[in-house]
Amino acid sequence: MHPVKGTHDLGLSAFGPEASFTPSKFSPKALTFIHTLNDIRILGQPKKIGIAGFFVGKTWISKGRVSVPGGYMSYQSLPLIIGAGPIGLGAALFLTRQGREVRLVEMLELPAKESRALAVNPRTLEILKPTGITRQMLELGLPIRGVCFHRQQKIFARLSLDGIHTKYPFMLGLSQASTERLLLRALERAGGRVERGVKLVDCHTSDDGVEAILQPTAGGTLKVAECPWLLAADGAHSTTREKLKIVFSGTSLTHDWYLADVPLRTGLPEDHAHVFFSAGGRLLFMIRVVDEALKETAEGQLWRVMSNRPEPLAQLVLAEQAGAPWWESSFSVSHCMVADLAAQEVYLAGDAAHLHSPLGARGMNLGLEDAWVFSELVRTKRLSEYNDLRRKIDRDVVRRVELLTRMAAAESPFSRILREFAFPAVVKTPVLRGRMLSVLTGLDHELPDFTGH
Numbered sequence: 001m002h003p004v005k006g007t008h009d010l011g012l013s014a015f016g017p018e019a020s021f022t023p024s025k026f027s028p029k030a031l032t033f034i035h036t037l038n039d040i041r042i043l044g045q046p047k048k049i050g051i052a053g054f055f056v057g058k059t060w061i062s063k064g065r066v067s068v069p070g071g072y073m074s075y076q077s078l079p080l081i082i083g084a085g086p087i088g089l090g091a092a093l094f095l096t097r098q099g100r101e102v103r104l105v106e107m108l109e110l111p112a113k114e115s116r117a118l119a120v121n122p123r124t125l126e127i128l129k130p131t132g133i134t135r136q137m138l139e140l141g142l143p144i145r146g147v148c149f150h151r152q153q154k155i156f157a158r159l160s161l162d163g164i165h166t167k168y169p170f171m172l173g174l175s176q177a178s179t180e181r182l183l184l185r186a187l188e189r190a191g192g193r194v195e196r197g198v199k200l201v202d203c204h205t206s207d208d209g210v211e212a213i214l215q216p217t218a219g220g221t222l223k224v225a226e227c228p229w230l231l232a233a234d235g236a237h238s239t240t241r242e243k244l245k246i247v248f249s250g251t252s253l254t255h256d257w258y259l260a261d262v263p264l265r266t267g268l269p270e271d272h273a274h275v276f277f278s279a280g281g282r283l284l285f286m287i288r289v290v291d292e293a294l295k296e297t298a299e300g301q302l303w304r305v306m307s308n309r310p311e312p313l314a315q316l317v318l319a320e321q322a323g324a325p326w327w328e329s330s331f332s333v334s335h336c337m338v339a340d341l342a343a344q345e346v347y348l349a350g351d352a353a354h355l356h357s358p359l360g361a362r363g364m365n366l367g368l369e370d371a372w373v374f375s376e377l378v379r380t381k382r383l384s385e386y387n388d389l390r391r392k393i394d395r396d397v398v399r400r401v402e403l404l405t406r407m408a409a410a411e412s413p414f415s416r417i418l419r420e421f422a423f424p425a426v427v428k429t430p431v432l433r434g435r436m437l438s439v440l441t442g443l444d445h446e447l448p449d450f451t452g453h
């Protein structure tokens, strides 16, 4: 595979007006393109096929086979990662640090600014430590040392994180936007980059690898990248998953959930998350928003207020709104899992592979673990084990978070009773409390041991 350092649209008339070619790091002036075209079908698609290469001085550098589906030029590409959310960035970082070149494409022109995930768990801090990011995260973030459960303005149970991990006995409060910024900077320092404004529009697998059809997000020339493997980190609405018809099944809660990131005046301890249970199955969740790019005002600190009913700010308990919300959103809560995390040489990670409620604080954390395991399997040439190593772990996490969420969201009369009576007992019973903590902190399973490989 040849490194792709830049894109030169050569406008080769033999391939029609839209043909393009991304050949090499050499100047376009040094290129001579040679082709012999024959009509063939690949994976049922009509294509032309030929050879391609270029001269540097008198030396012919062969690019090998070049196929042209429907008149579009394809080119040999580096391994491809789709999506520069935390999981794509994490995977690219781990692989780049191994000295591997990968191509990371992202359809958005600019990074997302919304806070989204607010809690980084000890497992993620462990995984990221060798990259230097953990140290930076600890400098920016706020340790969250437990969860307080409130009813009628009183704390009825407290879940402490003391002792859950020798090095990081807390969840680190830090916004996903901050985490993504740190991942991106570390990736760039390691020599990688994000190719922005490029989206995957289709994808085919074959015994030779993967054909990814890419297009500028703004529209324009389609390009076919032939790559040895593709990592789909393209999020909950994954195009890769859809195009490869990978089954993604599960259940959804009846009610949408609502959130606001808003400045508050409150005496609630900021080193704890707070859960308020009230009548009719209502749930209010509050946690500090920590993001170095968001300026806090003297009037109030920024908090996330999230509820399973509309207008979360109208339900504030023990707190007063101190300014306009910085971000408001609503979302449906689903618990879904792909049937398979691999389809030939296409692999899925993060929200593209599994979805669950934000209550478990696992989505980004679990996805970063997928990315780390994936990169270690690339390093040890054991990619064929990815599905076996990750699917059961990811599926079990989705199930546990669903159980926790259904108990907390109390959508049925039965779960309301459970929440009223069984939940306080669970929190107070050491074995059950230990289980709940291990789910929340990502320590409910071991990581595979790659040392010695």
Ligand SMILES: Cc1cc2nc3c(=O)[nH]c(=O)nc-3n(C[C@H](O)[C@H](O)[C@H](O)COP(=O)(O)OP(=O)(O)OC[C@H]3O[C@@H](n4cnc5c(N)ncnc54)[C@H](O)[C@@H]3O)c2cc1C
Pocket: 082, 083, 084, 085, 086, 087, 088, 105, 106, 107, 108, 116, 117, 118, 119, 120, 176, 198, 199, 200, 201, 233, 234, 235, 236, 237, 238, 239, 240, 259, 331, 349, 350, 351, 352, 358, 360, 361, 362, 363, 364, 365, 366, 367
């Ligand atoms: C309110 C809320 C709170 C949460 N709290 C937590 C928490 O505390 N802890 C936690 O671990 N998780 C939490 N999560 C979950 C977390 O936000 C997600 O799990 C995480 O964003 C998943 O990362 P990802 O990289 O898989 O997907 P995404 O973040 O969705 O990134 C996917 C990227 O792919 C790009 N993309 C999509 N399609 C294409 C395409 N066809 N071509 C090119 N690019 C494409 C997108 O533009 C995007 O940048 C929370 C989520 C929400 C909504």
